Amino acid sequence: MEKKIKLLVVDDEAIVGKRLKPSLEKHGYEVETLGDGRSAIDRIGQKDFDIIITDVRMDDVDGMQILEYVAAKSPHTKVIIITGYATVELAREALVKGAFDFIAKPFKPSDLRVIIEKAVKELKP
């Protein structure tokens, strides 16, 4: 049996995780959702995720800090940045810091799924 891809969704807008979780689970992914950056850092410290989807603007610990933490702790993990405050500068910063991809909110679930599928392909040895 093929191992399930482990996904973590981090967004302080609860509705994002609530909507993404069932839609991604339907496609065979194992999905956890968290509503703040600090809990995400703690969880990433305990568990090895394949893909992390994170919002940028969050109180305390933001998405860029999560990206930096993941790059140091678990460089094989693909980080996808989602944001409602997209700018060219932010996209550049995310990509320079090693984000796998960047998507502006609102987005269609199918667009995110395509990015996840691309990330999964890169995870496979």
Add this chain to the structure above:
Amino acid sequence: MTNTMQRNKIIVVIFEDLNIREVAVHYAAVLAQRINAKIIFLLLMEYNSDSKDELELLKQKYKDIILKRIREIIDNNIPVQAKVVVGDRRSEFYKFMASHRSFHTAVWGGDENAAMEKTGRSARHWMVHIKDELPCPLVIPKKKYKLR
């Protein structure tokens, strides 16, 4: 000689489909000639259910169509490139802009009326939401410019 000269300035012309607006191509060509720039024609396509391999073939096919059409419109030595990206148009555009150091000008080659909608939360077109925050001017050409 023109082709071998180094052209650091880049003009990007944005399309949303294969309906190539000649006014946009002409405008970009005239500007490129004047400021010694190269032009990148960027086609932003929405994702549909094509598989990745088919998608790659489709992207190449669209790229060839664009370049052929461009060369029919501007038959001079201005260096041009075509790029086709697939996905959420706004996100793909941000990533495209972010992957280059800077652009001299962005030229809108899509639906003229869509990009000229009033700005604000109610605006429907993605470009309306971002045109004021682009790192370079966005031009929506309306009249046909003639090449020298």
